[in-house]
Amino acid sequence: MLEANLADRQVVQYVIRRFGIHAKHKLGQNFLIRPDVVAAIAEAAELGEHVPVMEIGAGIGTLTQALAETGADVTAFELDRSLERVLSHTLEHYKNIHIIYEDVLKADLKTILGDDKDWRCAANLPYYITTPILLSLIQSDLPISLFVFMMQKEVADRILAKPGSKDYGALTIAVNFDCTAERVLDIPPSAFIPRPQVTSTVLKIRRREKSAVEVKDRKLFFSLVKMGFGQRRKVFTNAMKSGGIPADWIPEILEKADIDGKRRGETFSMEEYARLADAWYDKIHE
Ligand code: SAM
Helix, strand or coil, rough: CCCCCCCCCHHHHEEEHCCCCCHHHHHCEECCCCHHHHHHHHHHHCCCCCEEEECCCCCCCCHHHHHHCCCCCEEEEEECCHHHHHHHHCCCCCCCCCECCCCCCCCCCHHHCCCCCCCCEEECCHHHHHHHHHHHHHHHCEEEEEEEEEEHHHHHHHCCCCCCCCCCCHHHHHHHHHHHEEEEEEECCCEEECCCCCCCCEEEEECCCCCCCCCCCHHHHHHHHHHHCCCCCEEEHHHHHCCCCCCCCHHHHHHHHHHCCCEHHHCHHHHHHHHHHHHHHHCCCC
């Protein structure tokens, strides 16, 4: 196995046969078989000798190998312990790979990553928990400055959406508040074994030095976003009422923020949500 590029149809088929692997759908196990795709992910992650990179879901090691080939120090998480006998074989010659057999959502990442290095994070994310993993990492204060994630194209389109479009939503704002996001490439189902049902997209998500808009209280900002997208059909005045803002405060908040309350929350930019959040904050604290 030493010389083989793991992200290759024949090699993956061989590994699957040799180890009698039955890909677990409920764990989102779809293994990459395109060398150009794993190389593109590794390149987008801006790796180099001893750059620390965390991978989520090593699988049989296809992407892990590409990350390690850059000379980076790879710490990979894999929930499925039964893959240990596979990974200890496919990646046995790499001294710069450390695999942790744990649920990444439960792992003590603060301790594992420490606080004296600037980490990257790369993954072909398990589709069933893409959003929880993504949000828990970008909203954490972990020392990760760059994420390169493969996800369903549908989710990527929501992250990249513009205000007023059908894909624009709370997820768009949650990611873009703390990060910038750009599309690296779209990948068809034929790039995996087994084939997923959907097209995938690799996004490069970079943490911002400071949030995209400044707000006096982040919690109020995200409460308003929730109101705006929770009931997309409602005009914003009604969404604010349902969200528990006292009815007699609403005209004043809207006026101060210079927002027409007959608009729907799904049309507001982040700046407009920020103005509303600050006007609400001022009302609370007057
Ligand atoms: N990196 C491999 C590749 O690209 O070919 C496998 C990617 S596969 C889409 C996702 C991997 O994540 C699976 O191996 C799955 O077992 C693992 N996984 C699923 N949930 C996980 C979790 N909560 N923590 C860590 N790994 C997880």
